[in-house]
Amino acid sequence: MATYVGLLTWTEQGIRAVKDTVKRADILKANAEKANCKVRELLWTMGPHDALVIYEAPSDEAASGLSIALGMQGHVRTLTMRAYTREEMAKIVAGLS
Numbered sequence: 028m029a030t031y032v033g034l035l036t037w038t039e040q041g042i043r044a045v046k047d048t049v050k051r052a053d054i055l056k057a058n059a060e061k062a063n064c065k066v067r068e069l070l071w072t073m074g075p076h077d078a079l080v081i082y083e084a085p086s087d088e089a090a091s092g093l094s095i096a097l098g099m100q101g102h103v104r105t106l107t108m109r110a111y112t113r114e115e116m117a118k119i120v121a122g123l124s
Contacts, residue, residue: 041102
């Protein structure tokens with residue numbers, strides 16, 4: 028499983044329905060499980076993004092599918108980044124000359 032970080036920004040629809048944001052987070056976790064992904068953390072933030080989600084997915088395709096499905100609901104725009112653990116980064120830099 029690979030780790031991903033999703034930065035979430037509310038759309039106009041999302042901010043209008045902000046009172047349901049915790050319920051929508053529960054739906055995201057359930058949808059992640061159906062896609063063979065696991066949400067490790069979901070946090071609401073202040074600043075240019077309104078929330079972030081850290082999750083594991085078996086592939087880039089599964090991670091992309093989860094982000095697209097989330098965006099299709101219309102409440103947030105997503106920015107997804109692949110994240111590397113210490114061990115993964117050690118392997119990456121080990122091959123550098």
